[in-house]
Amino acid sequence: MLHLQQYLSLKKAHPETILFYRMGDFYEMFYEDAKTAAEVLGIALTHRGQSAGKPIPMAGVPHHQARVYLKKFLDAGYKVAICEQMEPPGLGRGPVKRAVVRTITPGTLTEDDLLDPLANNYLVAMALRAAPQKGQQAELAVASLDLSTGIFQVVLTRTLDRTLTEISLLSPSEVIIPEGWDPPREMAGLAPRLTRRPDWEFDPDHGSRNLQEHFQVTTLDAFGIEDSPACKAVAGALIGYCLETQKGSVRHIT
Missing domain, CATH: 3.30.420.110 (MutS, connector domain)
Incomplete structure (x- = not known):
């Protein structure tokens, strides 16, 4: 599963974050990130494919609701790396090109709707x-x-x-x-x-x-x-x- 190899490569480069991995209309999380997401966000833990004969944990959130879940992670003390698709799907034989475009931490939050309007962050x-x-x-x-x-x-x-x-x-x-x-x-x-x-x-x-x-x-x-x-x-x-x-x-x- 080529996209999982890509995910693992990106996760290795951002080991101290929860990796929001864009797949179509969702941000997906795998392995330990998926388990953490299920616990912190209160979302379903599912599985996708297998690795070494064991199901691969997976959890996802809709991209249009990502800020809601992002705030929950930040409030719980986590950092989140946002990984986006950098090209339309179907252009090549391999997985869609993806890259981490931003890492959001409690102190680097800039979204007005997630900040206290009466206090500096x-x-x-x-x-x-x-x-x-x-x-x-x-x-x-x-x-x-x-x-x-x-x-x-x-x-x-x-x-x-x-x-x-x-x-x-x-x-x-x-x-x-x-x-x-x-x-x-x-x-x-x-x-x-x-x-x-x-x-x-x-x-x-x-x-x-x-x-x-x-x-x-x-x-x-x-x-x-x-x-x-x-x-x-x-x-x-x-x-x-x-x-x-x-x-x-x-x-x-x-």
Whole structure:
């Protein structure tokens, strides 16, 4: 079954998501995703074909009702990769060409009808940078973004107390942190959804490149963060995460 091979290849590339795999008028889910969908969405679990002599679990939702089910997944803390058909069916002998066009997470939701009209939907990145030289202080910084409006801010918080206050004020839907960093215990009640990202994504030099490319500038002097490794780290990591999940469609971020 060629389309299942295609599904597995796409799922392998997006292992931490529920894969909404477009098949005609439905988004289908298979294997463990199907079982999760049946439990979280309250839909029927069926089967399609076999693998190693065992039925392959399958569940699906109509594409015109996808937002209803998408919101249920997000509210339950899941991320959803949207896989669309990129060509009309029947053009070739193989399966229809498909691609993931967007990954939706709690902090990257932009659909007005799924957002609270009276509140921002903040995605936040935070990190601690060690002191660059002996005798200097370590840095804490917080970057925040409401992807639905494009509002993007970076704050050098310096102390844990100020960092926690900033997080509390933002009330973020999702916080991204370096995978090798253990956040303070006080974060538990302020950031219910933590997303760990590779440490290298929080490298200040990598962050600078992300920011310069996105804003099409050669220096970050105008942003006031050129001399802050922590600010460059969190701001660049936030932009990089959005570029990855939105497949580059983030030009409205200012």
